[in-house]
Amino acid sequence: MAFTAGELNSIAASALDFYFNKGDAFKLSLQKKPLLNWLENSKKSFPGGKGNISLGVIGTYGAGGINDGVKGYTHNDKVVFYTPANNQRLNFPWREHHIGITLTHTELKIDGISVMDTSGENLRKHSNREMTVLIELLETKLFDMGERYAITMNNLFWGDGSADAKALAGVQFLISDDPSVGVVGGLDRANYAFMRNRARTAAFGAKVATTPALAAHGGDAITSNTADGGALLTVLDSEFRQLIRFGGKPTKFLAGSDFIGAMEKEMRANGLYSQTGFSQGGDVSMGALNYKGTTIEYDPTLDVLGKSKRAYWLDGRAISLQAMQNEWRRSHSPERAPDEFVMYRSLTATGQLVAQQFDSSLVIDIK
Numbered sequence: 001m002a003f004t005a006g007e008l009n010s011i012a013a014s015a016l017d018f019y020f021n022k023g024d025a026f027k028l029s030l031q032k033k034p035l036l037n038w039l040e041n042s043k044k045s046f047p048g049g050k051g052n053i054s055l056g057v058i059g060t061y062g063a064g065g066i067n068d069g070v071k072g073y074t075h076n077d078k079v080v081f082y083t084p085a086n087n088q089r090l091n092f093p094w095r096e097h098h099i100g101i102t103l104t105h106t107e108l109k110i111d112g113i114s115v116m117d118t119s120g121e122n123l124r125k126h127s128n129r130e131m132t133v134l135i136e137l138l139e140t141k142l143f144d145m146g147e148r149y150a151i152t153m154n155n156l157f158w159g160d161g162s163a164d165a166k167a168l169a170g171v172q173f174l175i176s177d178d179p180s181v182g183v184v185g186g187l188d189r190a191n192y193a194f195m196r197n198r199a200r201t202a203a204f205g206a207k208v209a210t211t212p213a214l215a216a217h218g219g220d221a222i223t224s225n226t227a228d229g230g231a232l233l234t235v236l237d238s239e240f241r242q243l244i245r246f247g248g249k250p251t252k253f254l255a256g257s258d259f260i261g262a263m264e265k266e267m268r269a270n271g272l273y274s275q276t277g278f279s280q281g282g283d284v285s286m287g288a289l290n291y292k293g294t295t296i297e298y299d300p301t302l303d304v305l306g307k308s309k310r311a312y313w314l315d316g317r318a319i320s321l322q323a324m325q326n327e328w329r330r331s332h333s334p335e336r337a338p339d340e341f342v343m344y345r346s347l348t349a350t351g352q353l354v355a356q357q358f359d360s361s362l363v364i365d366i367k
Contacts, residue, residue, distance in 0.1 A: 199362070
């Protein structure tokens with residue numbers, strides 16, 4: 001099978017005759033992925049099972065007002081009892097994910113490397129290889145796979161599960177623009193209010209306009225304004241009280257560029273000044289924003305998704321990546337076919353993004 005144009009270009013970039021700058025290839029488009037880093041660095045493990053990650057939750061208490069309240073009594077009055085029966089289970093199916101690359105023995109020979117076994121686990125570099133090899137072809141291909149893993153997994157984490165039915169469902173599935181609808185973990189949000197996250201979006205504002213009772217869970221997107229202490233800052237103060245109302249602890253604040261810009265504008269307009277004044281000519285830039293001990297981080301992916309005016313304030317104790325034991329970022333070196341001198345490298349990840357509390361996390365947009 002002939003080389004493709006892409007493979008030939010890759011080989012050419014590794015040869016001294018076709019490239020002028022000895023050393024590592026320039027990596028020009030790497031983008032920060034704070035959501036991916038946060039979820040993978042704080043992931044939890046589960047031992048496997050039939051196919052679901054199951055979490056127990058209790059969102060209601062009592063027996064619907066039947067014998068479940070404190071009442072007075074005296075002497076030999078008869079008293080009543082009730083049986084609590086409010087346990088619920090959230091079931092999230094774990095998913096399997098794969099990314100892999102191929103590499104021909106011919107490419108490796110051009111790179112000064114010989115493959116010593118059928119799987120490609122045992123590689124041997126040629127002597128004086130540094131005289132002809134400019135870039136580590138194998139390493140750059142593996143780096144390419146690693147970065148494509150990071151980009152596409154990050155997109156899944158930011159998604160709503162609709163892009164790939166066999167992959168995990170992301171933050172937009174758990175923390176919805178309209179939390180009054182949708183089935184999550186097997187429970188319908190239309191029937192269970194405790195399954196609803198906080199939302200300040202146009203979609204939810206329209207729903208609240210027709211169903212005022214839903215205002216208990218949020219409302220419309222915010223029009224940022226510097227007057228009266230800042231409209232956006234004021235709403236965030238109000239939302240924080242609601243996020244901690246039921247024991248929540250929002251600890252991760254990820255925002256798009258326009259959202260952060262609106263916060264900076266409101267802060268500047270409302271008197272956050274340096275004690276040293278302007279005589280020394282100081283740095284006029286604004287440092288990282290913080291709220292209630294949480295750093296407000298810029299996540300470029302929100303801009304890429306067309307959501308630069310959006311932010312997510314997430315409860316890190318309630319939302320987590322559940323990874324199957326020994327099955328997250330697992331590398332593989334499959335045996336080559338007997339009639340092809342081709343190496344394979346794969347990376348797999350098995351798990352799911354889950355939540356056990358929703359009213360302690362917020363999605364918020366500005367207009």
